[in-house]
Amino acid sequence: MGEKSVQKKQYILDTARKVFVEKGFKNVTMKDIVEACEISRGGLYLYFDSTEQILLEILQMEAQETDDVFTEHISEEDTAADILTLFLKEQKKELLQKKNNLTVAVYEYFFAHESTDKNNMLRRQFDAGVRVLEKLIQAGIASGEFYCEDPKGAATNIMYVLEGMKINAQTFGITEKMVDEQLLYIMQGLIVEFD
Amino acid sequence: MGEKSVQKKQYILDTARKVFVEKGFKNVTMKDIVEACEISRGGLYLYFDSTEQILLEILQMEAQETDDVFTEHISEEDTAADILTLFLKEQKKELLQKKNNLTVAVYEYFFAHESTDKNNMLRRQFDAGVRVLEKLIQAGIASGEFYCEDPKGAATNIMYVLEGMKINAQTFGITEKMVDEQLLYIMQGLIVEFD
């Protein structure tokens, strides 16, 4: 391919992202992306061979950015409870935002590609989430903020709940109230003397 | 449509179910179903207009059957903890069975049809699950088996976790050990003096 214009490639990725957000993965054709980008048919093939490849590159970008956001916040904040709250608030925001949301595209893609890169993406993110939460809970225990007999179990529980909420949000919708109630339930299970 | 042969319609639904299990929803074409059923193209259209309609009718059948199974077990069993354990065991079995599993087809369908029948199906099942679990937990509290300050929160938590596990099972796989650990975590949170 050569490098072509990095800018144009980025432009295609950004534009295609919107298409995936709007239509999921399986409904998106190369033609859709060509039209959204207002480039020629052949032009798109200069940069990408398939919708699959495009989505994967978008996800790589996202992963990068997410990591950055993560670390920023963690380093800036104070108590474990604060960080956890912030983390959950972030997740809540993502959950509830209908638009700008690749969830459906990602699930559709990974439904159809269980065997290949699966481990590399969704699982890694899930596992990373568990690890972060576990450390956070342990830190909270150490500082006397949290009480928890099974930090890893609690961390995994939170990740499953978030996953479950995410899928519900996309299939039958979820209200802010429902999310808040469940997040409150989780925090109550952790925090000592929570009222 | 007239009445046509109820048997043939049922035959088509049963056969199409296997196709959806194997290929999800979006990958299934009317042609696929025609071929699986070994009937004529026109013949299928006599009974159904689209893959969508076929899947919905399959899901209606399923819902019926699931309800039956539910109530059977509940009426037969004894303590709340036993029933809950049984319920979770059932869910675990479903989670881990790769085959005979419509999960992917259902999610794919509802991703693409948020607005329409969503409330009627997935949400109803989710809400029904929460209600059953809540009652179970309250019964357990009454009998002294369980301790829980927020039965509804706990019930909802369990349903989200199951949902999260289900999706993970389909996207990057999940092991029996992982399921067991999380179910254990949940039971420990409920049962008084659990060891």
Place this chain on the structure above:
Amino acid sequence: MGEKSVQKKQYILDTARKVFVEKGFKNVTMKDIVEACEISRGGLYLYFDSTEQILLEILQMEAQETDDVFTEHISEEDTAADILTLFLKEQKKELLQKKNNLTVAVYEYFFAHESTDKNNMLRRQFDAGVRVLEKLIQAGIASGEFYCEDPKGAATNIMYVLEGMKINAQTFGITEKMVDEQLLYIMQGLIVEFD
């Protein structure tokens, strides 16, 4: 495929034959054939998957017919020299007829498919030709019409010459005079006391 309409299949083969005669093999697209047949794009795919398959089926038809013509004439005629003359006359006619001629298509096809069915078609025809000619020459020798020390060599020589003429006819044209001269040369080499 089922059998569909045998008539329509035959119609497609007949129509496609004209296209191959006109344009050779590599220049013919499925679209060309669709248009020549005045059927729908999908309609053609109901019967054939590729131009290759179509050409091969045409050639099978031809082979059949050619065999028939061959045997007819041989059984009807008298002396070896007469039969040989008739055979060569037939070949000459084919050589010179620009139209209704699949030669180019056949060569183009077999240039691109050396390994596969080659033996089954061109070689078989060539070998069959050699065999027929050899027997003819031997019969001529027995009857005192011909003189030849190496009937097989002579037969092979004739077939190579015909092949060479055929290719020349298609690449830079050949005149009737040129063909006649060479056929005369061949007959003179065989016939005793030829003037």
Place this chain on the structure above:
Amino acid sequence: MGEKSVQKKQYILDTARKVFVEKGFKNVTMKDIVEACEISRGGLYLYFDSTEQILLEILQMEAQETDDVFTEHISEEDTAADILTLFLKEQKKELLQKKNNLTVAVYEYFFAHESTDKNNMLRRQFDAGVRVLEKLIQAGIASGEFYCEDPKGAATNIMYVLEGMKINAQTFGITEKMVDEQLLYIMQGLIVEFD
């Protein structure tokens, strides 16, 4: 075109030749040649407008070189039979060498271009071959080596046979034994008291 770099043009011709040898004529695209040459798309168009033009220029080169080889040998050798044998040996070598062989490309090209330059190339080579052979045979007759009542017919016969063998070699393969047998047959027809 201006003069550009003669070296680069020659480089392109040499590289393109390999491509034609490998893929024939109709399968070769400008893209193929660009990639084989590792030059830019636009760069190729600076020198050539089409694959057709490239092949023609390659053939012009070849023609030149072939002539040279021809005359060399003829001038160096002694008896007519020796020269003829040498000539046939040379042809045999070409026939049997699968690689480094433009035959298919040339035929494919001239199949598609009957009307244009045909006379200028293939026919000229064929006619030249006939003329050389005829003179050779006449020389052989004069020296008492050969016996032949129709030198031109014999010369033409040989050229047709070579042409026929060439095409067979490319379509269904030909063995060295088959070539030897036919060449032997030809020599036996010419040489006086050949055993």
Place this chain on the structure above:
DNA sequence: CATGAATGAGAGTTCATTCAT
């Protein structure tokens, strides 16, 4: 001279859907 990104026409192929039998 040379590059290579960009365009757009066109070929292959698949299916939902219809309709005469």
Place this chain on the structure above:
DNA sequence: GATGAATGAACTCTCATTCAT
């Protein structure tokens, strides 16, 4: 009711050719 041939829209992908740099 049932069949399956037929249609045509829609998609994927590839190249010849151009043109700004």
